[in-house]
Amino acid sequence: MALYLLYESASGYSLFHAYGLDEIGQNTEAVKNSVLDLTRFGKTVKLEAFQPFSSALDALNQCNAVSEGIMTEELGNFLRVNLPKVKEGKKAKFSLGVAEPKVGSQIQEVLKIPCQCNEFVLELLRGVRLHFDRFIKDLKPADLEKAQLGLGHSYSRAKVKFNVNRVDNMVIQAIFLLDTLDKDINSFSMRVREWYSWHFPELVKIVNDNYLYAKIAKLVQNKSDLSEDHIPQLSDILGDEDKAKEIVEAAKASMGQELSPIDLINVQQFAQRVMDLSEYRRKLYEYLVTKMNDIAPNLTSLIGEIVGARLISHAGSLSNLAKCPASTLQILGAEKALFRALKTRGNTPKYGLIFHSSFIGRASARNKGRLARYLANKCSIASRIDCFSDTSTTAFGEKLREQVEERLDFYDKGIAPRKNIDVMKAALESVLQNDQEGDGKEMDVEQAGTDVPAKKSKKKKKKSKSEATDTESMAVDKSTDDFKTDASAEPSTEKKKKKKKHKSEQEQGTVTSDDAGDNSTAKKKKKKKNHEVSEDGDAEMASEVKKKKKKKAKNVDE
Structure with missing residues (x-):
């Protein structure tokens, strides 16, 4: 049986005829050795036809179609013209070797041409790709490299669909940076406490907050200079005048050692760094909240910004999280414990990152696993709605949160929760109602001039009916009531x-x-x-x- 090879290059479609090859007698090593030698490879594979792309845009469209497993009209016509014709009701005496199995299956379905994609065919196509510029006379290696580079850039840009409002990569980077800042601020705050405690050790017991401790250390500097005049400034920082007086009294009887001016300056600068980091951490958290409300509003309203961002970050993207089943989402972040349990045949973990949700903390010890399974189910629904819906709304997330609350009450008090189908119908009705209200407001603004006379005419007609002197009453259809x-x-x-006789009687x-x-x-x-x-x-x-x-x-x- 004759074998033809379809090769999709950056410059166009090409068809090669491989003859004198026995797939059964040739092993992979022999094919690899023959591929590297052009003299041997050129005797077995010859170019049958070549069809260049008309433009760079055409090349991009053809490349996208091949990557998605679609046979385009240009490719179908190219194969019909250059391959031997197959008579109806008879089997083809040749086969077509392709690199993409999906494209081969569609060619076989549409054109009834048998296609194959195996290791033998892939090795032959590798040889074609290696010596492609030698088969086509007018094609130079430099031109082929330029075509490949341009097509690679355009193909990558087309694959990366950039949406400013729904870029989950920003959330992934923000949550990573937020976790890193938390660790750094904690370690730096402990360093400030240890450093300044040599000079003023009593301050650690009075002020517990790291940020406030850094601000007071920067303000006080030398404890010997602290007096009652500093009480208003200390009370502004702490929000408590009693604590401010306590600090002043502790400074008078402090057991700490004296520090040189250069040491106090270094402590002050380091405290300022900790304060700047804490302020930046607060702004970064606000940024993360806004991005999560844009990207995954339902998941945010259900489980919170931090936990939702960690789930997206651990899954890799919002689309990957939406593809995860609820059982996988439940143990995201607990992979080590899962594999250890599978290896030792122990109990598998009940929860991963969703353990940080407030719902798991509120549940009793015996119901934590059950609630984690239920919460993972709702998170999976919310992530899929956020990923695949066109409109941004929090209605579904709020309803799912209500369901989790009802499930908590069911576990604790035995109150029967609502069914999922009823809750989803209510959420869908609220979304449709909001859309109709928005459309109604737009219509009122656009047709403000035309609606008023129409209302007046209706009122006049109603008055004319009420002023009728006869006692006859007529039941009238709704469509012709006016x-x-x-x-x-x-x-x-x-x-x-x-x-108005010129109008029809029906109107x-x-x-x-x-x-x-x-x-x-x-x-x-x-x-x-x-x-x-x-x-x-x-x-x-x-x-x-x-x-x-x-x-x-x-x-x-x-």
Whole structure:
């Protein structure tokens, strides 16, 4: 069976014919050795056809299609023209070697050409790629390198879909930096405490907060200079005047040793660094909160910014987190414990990063595992909504949080929670209602000038109906409620109707009072539809007289 090779290069599609090769007799090592030698490889593989790409954009589109496993129209036409034709109902006497199995399966499905992708074919394609510039005469190696470089850059840019509002990479870097800052600030604060405690050891017991300790160390500097005049400044920092007085009293009877001015300057500078780091950490946390609300609003409202960012960071991206099942999300961050338990056949971990959620801390010891499994399920739903939804909303996250709260009450008090389908329907209705309200506001702004006269005309028509003197009541359809009127309406309304005779009767839906017979037939039709028609006394008497005459005529005939 003949073997053809399809090679997709940066400059175009090419088709090679490999003949004189026995796949069974040739092992991989022999093929590798023959591939490196052009004289040997050129005798077995020859170029059949080459179709260059029309432009760089065409090359990018073809490359994207091949990477996604799609056979384009250009590729299909190229194969139809250059490959031997296969008769209907007969098997092909050749096969096509491809590098992408997905493309091969689609070629086989559409063109009915048998395709193969194995180690033997890949080695042959490697040889084609190695000596490709030698097979095509007018193609120079420099031109091929330029085409490959340009296509590589454009392909990479096309694959990286950049969205300013939904870049989860920013969250990953921010949470990494936040964790690093927490560790550094703690270690630096302990260093400030140890360093300044040589001079003022009593301050450690009075001030516990690291940030406040650094601010006071920078303010006080030399304890011998501390007096009652510094109490207002200390109280502003601490927010407590009693503690400020206690610091002043402790400074007078301190057992610490004296420090030189240069040592105090170094302590002061280091304390300022710790304060700057703490301030930057606060701003970074605010930045992380805003980014999480943009990228994953439902996950943020369900489990919080920090835990949600750590889940995204550990998974690699929001899309990877959305692809994870709930069982995997439950133990994210506890991989070592999981593999150790599997190896020793012990108990697997119940939770990973979601242990830092407040829900797990509020649950009792016996219910922590159950709640962790339930919370992982809800986090998986929230991450998928955030990843694949077009609109940004927190409605689903809030409803999922309510479900977790209800589950906590169910474990503690036995109160039955709502079903998931009901909660999701309520969340979807709230989202649709918000969208309709937003659209309604836009329509009100756009049609502010046209809505007012329409309302006035409706009010006028309602007044004309209420001012009717007759006692007739007519049940009217909703679609023609503003247009249908009685035969006994006022003359002013009849004049208006006569002016609008050029309109169709279906749009007008009116009944003129010119013909008494027409008026009576219209009333009979309305009586059949609405079962609520009252007639005039004269009309009733006339109908009764007609009925009596008919009865008399029947009796006479009999």
